[in-house]
Structures are given as structure tokens and as C-alpha cells.
Amino acid sequence: MAGIPDGGEHHVIAAVHHLVKALEATKILSDDNVMRTLADLDTHLSKMIRLNEAEAENIREIETRLMSAQHTIMSLHSNHSRIWDSTCVIVLEYLQAVAEVQRLAETLQNMPLQRSSRSKELFDQAHSILQMAMARLQEELIHILVQNxxxxxxxxxxxxxxxxxxxxxxxxxxxxxxxxxxxxxxxxxxxxxxxxxxxxxxxxxxxxxxxxxxxxxxxxxxxxxxxxxxxxxxxxxxxxxxxxxxxxxxxxxxxxxxxxxxxxxxxxxxxxxxxxxxxxxxxxxxxxxxxxxxxxxxxxxxxxxxxxxxxxxxxxxxxxxxxxxxxxxxxxxxxxxxxxxxxxxxxxxxxxxxxxxxxxxxxxxxxxxxxxxxxxxxxxxxxxxxxxSCSSTTPFPNGGIHPLTKYVINYIMCFAEYGDTLNLLLQAPDTVNSDVGQNAVATHLQSLTLILEANLHEKSNLYKESPLRHIFLMNNIHYMVQKIWGLKNCPLLWR
The missing domain is CATH 1.20.1280.170 (Exocyst complex component Exo70)
Structure with a gap:
């Protein structure tokens, strides 16, 4: 019934119902089929009238409940700068009012809105109330988080x-x-x-x-x-x-x-x-x-x-x-x-x-x-x-312990603390569970000490006096052995 103003549909149905009653009462229509049709139409129209009356009553009830919930929400917004700073009773009252609006909005959404523009108006109103309440809840949430x-x-x-x-x-x-x-x-x-x-x-x-x-x-x-x-x-x-x-x-x-x-x-x-x-x-x-x-x-x-x-x-x-x-x-x-x-x-x-x-x-x-x-x-x-690549052009004074020796040994001493990590990083995929994989650090450190020894031999050749060459090598190699064997994890590095 497009074009019929709000509330007019009910009056049209009532008018048709009266017309059917009048036709049933007349003696002009005596055909049985026509009379049965009119009787069925009468029954159907009666049901429609009752449904419309029930729907109208339902709408009125929803409107009353919605207005009450809105009043509660608006009052609490006005009277409390922060609702959750109030008593538990106030908080519960607010949450119940918001939940009531949410339930009414769902009810209105599930109604056949084309039958009554009033139900659509109430749905839009409920949605607006919810939007307002949700914005307030966001503010309350941030306030609670900031304060606590x-x-x-x-x-x-x-x-x-x-x-x-x-x-x-x-x-x-x-x-x-x-x-x-x-x-x-x-x-x-x-x-x-x-x-x-x-x-x-x-x-x-x-x-x-x-x-x-x-x-x-x-x-x-x-x-x-x-x-x-x-x-x-x-x-x-x-x-x-x-x-x-x-x-x-x-x-x-x-x-x-x-x-x-x-x-x-x-x-x-x-x-x-x-x-x-x-x-x-x-x-x-x-x-x-x-x-x-x-x-x-x-x-x-x-x-x-x-x-x-x-x-x-x-x-x-x-x-x-x-x-x-x-x-x-x-x-x-x-x-x-x-x-x-x-x-x-x-x-x-x-x-x-x-x-x-x-x-x-x-x-x-x-x-x-x-x-x-x-x-x-x-x-x-x-x-x-x-x-x-660390080469020298002059001999180290007095055949003492060369800074390069201290430098490399200090690295090796630190490697003792990283042994497990370095072994893990140096393992090839096919040697993870093998002795080769587990001793990867030892292999590299042995190679490093051999390189250092070779470098020290080259540096020893810078001395013109043969005794100083031997003293230089003895001091540096003794320093290497002393420091390395003093490590707690020495067996793990050199096994």
C-alpha cells in the first residue's frame, strides 16, 4: 500500500472489513462461492486488524521503554562527569540502560519496517542514542586507563x-x-x-x-x-x-x-x-x-x-x-x-x-x-x-709480548663464552649432529692460533739478534698457552 500515510493502512483495512460485512449481509449476492470468498476475506481482514493493533501496541511499548532508557542515559551523562568514578549502582544503572537500548534496536531492526514508518523512526532514534553512549564509553575507557x-x-x-x-x-x-x-x-x-x-x-x-x-x-x-x-x-x-x-x-x-x-x-x-x-x-x-x-x-x-x-x-x-x-x-x-x-x-x-x-x-x-x-x-x-694481514716493519722492543698476541688471545678468551652460539652458527646443515658440527669453533680457533704463530714468526725475523728472536717467540707463545689453558671452557674449544 505505497502512498498511504502513516496510520492510514489500518483505516483502509477497517473500511474494507466493513464493506465485506455489508456485502455478507446483503441478499443480492446469493452465490455460495462468492459467500465463501467473502467469509474467508472477512476472517483474513479480522486477523490483519488484530495484528495491526498488536503491532501498534508493541510500538508504543518500545517507544516507552526507549524514552525511559534515553532519559536515564542523558541524566547520567549530565549529572556525572565520569560515570565509572561514581558508585557501582550508578555504573550498573548506566550499563543496563545502554543494554536496553541495544535490545530495543535489535527488536526494531527485525521488524518489517515497511509496515510502519514509526518503527523506522524509533530504530533511527535508538541508533543515535547508542552512538552517543558508545562515544561516552570510549571516553570512560580512556579515563579509566589513564587514571589507573x-x-x-x-x-x-x-x-x-x-x-x-x-x-x-x-x-x-x-x-x-x-x-x-x-x-x-x-x-x-x-x-x-x-x-x-x-x-x-x-x-x-x-x-x-x-x-x-x-x-x-x-x-x-x-x-x-x-x-x-x-x-x-x-x-x-x-x-x-x-x-x-x-x-x-x-x-x-x-x-x-x-x-x-x-x-x-x-x-x-x-x-x-x-x-x-x-x-x-x-x-x-x-x-x-x-x-x-x-x-x-x-x-x-x-x-x-x-x-x-x-x-x-x-x-x-x-x-x-x-x-x-x-x-x-x-x-x-x-x-x-x-x-x-x-x-x-x-x-x-x-x-x-x-x-x-x-x-x-x-x-x-x-x-x-x-x-x-x-x-x-x-x-x-x-x-x-x-x-x-697485520704486518710489522720494526721489531717489538725487548722481545716482549706483542699487542697483536694480546689482541687475538683476548678474542679467543671471549669466544669461550660464546662457544655454544658459535658452534650453532658454524654448523653446516649436514653436520648438525656430528662431531664435526659440534667442534666447529675449535677447528676455527686452532686455525686462528696457527695464523697468529705464523705471523709471530714473521715478526721475529725483524730482530737482528738471534737470542731476541727466540725470546720474542718464547714470551708470546708462553703467553698464549698460559691464557688459553686458564680458560674454564678450554677443553670445549680445543677438543
């Missing part, structure tokens, strides 16, 4: 792990006659591990409040709006954590142009930061996100990835820049330290960034792990060539 965010627990990830803690005496000096080598980096104390620790990122008491907001917004079809607000807050918070940890954004060019001492300090900060962010803060965030969104399937993981992706990629980008830097010997320990940190974080990364939704971060993480390992392997294998 826990202080950055810097003490649980002590900066002691960033301090330079050399475990060897400072004997890594540069051969005076050759500038190919710079100071060998001292082995940092990698035994300091960030303990497995999950902290409360927000006060535990407000988690039910956040979950109640999430549940109402998801039920109302505003899940994206909730996730945007929730993820946006934590994205900013993780960026703050990076600032507190003194992590800065550097381009590849910035990293390649850094002075060695400054780069070395930035790498120490990076190691500390990536351990803290992944193993502590993201692990804590995962627990929180699951508490709030765990009932909504993969949404929890997707939100965590969205919130943490930028800071994680910032950390990984710095690592990528370091991994493509020049293959100098002094870079080796930093690369190995970075590799070991990432290798230890593999289980955490797999758990935090699962399946396809976390593939971008996971792929970047594993790519950096591979590059660091490849770069460290290249430098380790090339160390012998650097030693061989």
Missing part, C-alpha cells in the same frame, strides 16, 4: 644489564703498526637475564570495569571503536616505555655513521630494551588483553599486535641497521650478544605473535636473527685473514 595505569616498573628490569661489565682484563689493544683493528669489545655479562616477570600494567581492580565496557560495546556492534581506543592507548604507552628505556629512532645511515663507542652503548641499551619490552611488558600486556578480550576469540591477539607493532618494529629496525654494518672484528661481540638476546626471546615472540595475524612481526624478527647470525659468522671466519 601503573608506574613504569623500571626496577624490575634493572639497568645493571646495560652496564658494561668486562670479565677480562683490558688487554685488547690496537697493534701500533696497523689500524685495521680497533679495540676489541669487552664481553658484557650476558649471564644477567631478565627474570620471567609479569606485572600489572593497570590496577587489577579496574579490569572488570574495562571488561564491562568492552562487553557492552561489542554487544552493540561497536567492537572496532573499542579496539581503536584500547589499542591507541597502549600503543602510546609502549612508545613511552621505549622513551624511558632511552630507545631512539635511527635510520640505517645514522647507525652506520655512529662512532664506535656511542654505537656500542646504543647496542647495550637496545639489548636491555628488547628484553624488557618483549619478555616483561608485552607478556604483561598479553595477560591484560586476554582478561579484557579473551571471550572474543582472536580479537585479543589482534589488538595486542596492533598496539605493539610500532615499538617492536622500531627495535627490530635498529637491529637490522647494525646487522648490515661493516664486517669489522670489533663488531663481532655486539652481534653475538644481539643474536643471543633474540634467540632467547624466540618462545616469547612465537607466543605473542601467533599464526597469520602476527606474521609481519614474526617474519621481521626471524629475519633479523638470521642476519645477525650471518654477519657474526662472516666476521668470525674472516678474523684469521685480518690477523694474517
Amino acid at each position: 595505569k601503573q608506574r613504569f616498573a623500571h626496577e624490575c628490569v634493572s639497568l645493571l644489564s646495560c652496564e658494561q661489565n668486562p670479565i677480562y682484563e683490558e688487554e685488547s689493544v690496537v697493534p701500533n703498526e696497523d689500524e685495521l683493528f680497533e679495540n676489541a669489545s669487552q664481553r658484557e655479562s650476558s649471564s644477567i637475564e631478565t627474570e620471567e616477570y609479569v606485572m600489572d600494567l593497570i590496577h587489577p581492580d579496574v579490569i572488570p570495569h574495562i571488561k564491562s565496557i568492552a562487553d557492552v560495546m561489542f554487544a552493540s556492534g561497536y567492537d572496532q571503536e573499542f579496539c581503536q581506543a584500547f589499542c591507541g592507548f597502549w600503543r602510546g604507552t609502549f612508545a613511552e616505555y621505549l622513551t624511558i628505556l632511552d630507545v631512539k629512532q635511527f635510520s640505517i645511515e645514522d647507525v652506520l655513521q655512529m662512532e664506535w663507542k656511542y654505537l656500542n652503548s646504543r647496542i647495550r641499551m637496545w639489548r636491555h630494551a628488547i628484553k624488557s619490552i618483549i619478555s616483561i611488558y608485552l607478556a604483561s600486556a598479553k595477560r591484560l588483553f586476554n582478561q579484557v578480550l579473551g571471550e572474543h576469540g582472536h580479537i585479543s591477539s589482534a589488538c595486542l599486535i596492533e598496539a605493539s607493532k610500532a615499538p617492536i618494529l622500531c627495535l627490530l629496525n635498529f637491529g637490522q641497521a647494525v646487522s648490515i654494518g661493516p664486517h669489522k672484528p670489533e663488531w663481532l661481540y655486539c652481534l653475538l650478544d644481539m643474536y643471543e638476546v633474540l634467540a632467547a626471546l624466540v618462545p616469547d615472540v612465537d607466543a605473542l605473535f601467533p599464526e597469520e595475524i602476527g606474521s609481519l612481526v614474526r617474519v621481521e624478527f626471524y629475519e633479523l636473527l638470521r642476519r645477525l647470525g650471518d654477519s657474526a659468522t662472516v666476521i668470525f671466519k674472516e678474523l684469521g685473514n685480518h690477523v694474517a
Whole structure:
């Protein structure tokens, strides 16, 4: 009945019904078939009238309930600057009113809207009320998060792990006659591990409040709006954590142009930061996100990835820049330290960034792990060539211990701490379980000492006096043997 004004359809049906009654009462139409048709039409029209009356009554009831819920919502908006700062009774009243509007909107949406423009008007009104309530809920959510965010627990990830803690005496000096080598980096104390620790990122008491907001917004079809607000807050918070940890954004060019001492300090900060962010803060965030969104399937993981992706990629980008830097010997320990940190974080990364939704971060993480390992392997294998190329034109005074000997031995002493990692990196795929694969470091170090001995013999020939040649070789070889056999892991390196 297109074109009939609102409410007119009911009057038309009533008029037709009266007409049918009048026709049934007349004696002009005596044909049985006609009378049966009129009787059926009478019954049908009676049902339509009753249905229309029931629908009108239903609409009136919906309108009354909608107006009541709207009044409650508007009153609470006006009387409370922050509803969740009020009593539990007020919060419950608000949530019930919003849930009522959501139920009425669903009811109106399922009604045949073409029968009554009033039902469509009420649906639009309910939708507007929901929009207003959802905007307020977003504000309430951010307010709760801001007011209850826990202080950055810097003490649980002590900066002691960033301090330079050399475990060897400072004997890594540069051969005076050759500038190919710079100071060998001292082995940092990698035994300091960030303990497995999950902290409360927000006060535990407000988690039910956040979950109640999430549940109402998801039920109302505003899940994206909730996730945007929730993820946006934590994205900013993780960026703050990076600032507190003194992590800065550097381009590849910035990293390649850094002075060695400054780069070395930035790498120490990076190691500390990536351990803290992944193993502590993201692990804590995962627990929180699951508490709030765990009932909504993969949404929890997707939100965590969205919130943490930028800071994680910032950390990984710095690592990528370091991994493509020049293959100098002094870079080796930093690369190995970075590799070991990432290798230890593999289980955490797999758990935090699962399946396809976390593939971008996971792929970047594993790519950096591979590059660091490849770069460290290249430098380790090339160390012998650097030693061989270190020539002298004058004899070392008094046949003493040559700086090159101290330099190489200091490297070997450090390799004792990296034995397992280096063996893993040096293993060929077909020698993983063989003795050859397990003794790869020993093979390379034996080769390195032979190269050093050959170089020392060449340097000994610079002495004109034969006794000084022998004294020089005796002093240097004795120093080598004394230092190497004093290592705890000496049998592992030379077996």
C-alpha cells in the first residue's frame, strides 16, 4: 500500500472489513462461492486488524521503554562527569540502560519496517542514542586507563644489564703498526637475564570495569571503536616505555655513521630494551588483553599486535641497521650478544605473535636473527685473514709480548663464552649432529692460533739478534698457552 500515510493502512483495512460485512449481509449476492470468498476475506481482514493493533501496541511499548532508557542515559551523562568514578549502582544503572537500548534496536531492526514508518523512526532514534553512549564509553575507557595505569616498573628490569661489565682484563689493544683493528669489545655479562616477570600494567581492580565496557560495546556492534581506543592507548604507552628505556629512532645511515663507542652503548641499551619490552611488558600486556578480550576469540591477539607493532618494529629496525654494518672484528661481540638476546626471546615472540595475524612481526624478527647470525659468522671466519694481514716493519722492543698476541688471545678468551652460539652458527646443515658440527669453533680457533704463530714468526725475523728472536717467540707463545689453558671452557674449544 505505497502512498498511504502513516496510520492510514489500518483505516483502509477497517473500511474494507466493513464493506465485506455489508456485502455478507446483503441478499443480492446469493452465490455460495462468492459467500465463501467473502467469509474467508472477512476472517483474513479480522486477523490483519488484530495484528495491526498488536503491532501498534508493541510500538508504543518500545517507544516507552526507549524514552525511559534515553532519559536515564542523558541524566547520567549530565549529572556525572565520569560515570565509572561514581558508585557501582550508578555504573550498573548506566550499563543496563545502554543494554536496553541495544535490545530495543535489535527488536526494531527485525521488524518489517515497511509496515510502519514509526518503527523506522524509533530504530533511527535508538541508533543515535547508542552512538552517543558508545562515544561516552570510549571516553570512560580512556579515563579509566589513564587514571589507573601503573608506574613504569623500571626496577624490575634493572639497568645493571646495560652496564658494561668486562670479565677480562683490558688487554685488547690496537697493534701500533696497523689500524685495521680497533679495540676489541669487552664481553658484557650476558649471564644477567631478565627474570620471567609479569606485572600489572593497570590496577587489577579496574579490569572488570574495562571488561564491562568492552562487553557492552561489542554487544552493540561497536567492537572496532573499542579496539581503536584500547589499542591507541597502549600503543602510546609502549612508545613511552621505549622513551624511558632511552630507545631512539635511527635510520640505517645514522647507525652506520655512529662512532664506535656511542654505537656500542646504543647496542647495550637496545639489548636491555628488547628484553624488557618483549619478555616483561608485552607478556604483561598479553595477560591484560586476554582478561579484557579473551571471550572474543582472536580479537585479543589482534589488538595486542596492533598496539605493539610500532615499538617492536622500531627495535627490530635498529637491529637490522647494525646487522648490515661493516664486517669489522670489533663488531663481532655486539652481534653475538644481539643474536643471543633474540634467540632467547624466540618462545616469547612465537607466543605473542601467533599464526597469520602476527606474521609481519614474526617474519621481521626471524629475519633479523638470521642476519645477525650471518654477519657474526662472516666476521668470525674472516678474523684469521685480518690477523694474517697485520704486518710489522720494526721489531717489538725487548722481545716482549706483542699487542697483536694480546689482541687475538683476548678474542679467543671471549669466544669461550660464546662457544655454544658459535658452534650453532658454524654448523653446516649436514653436520648438525656430528662431531664435526659440534667442534666447529675449535677447528676455527686452532686455525686462528696457527695464523697468529705464523705471523709471530714473521715478526721475529725483524730482530737482528738471534737470542731476541727466540725470546720474542718464547714470551708470546708462553703467553698464549698460559691464557688459553686458564680458560674454564678450554677443553670445549680445543677438543
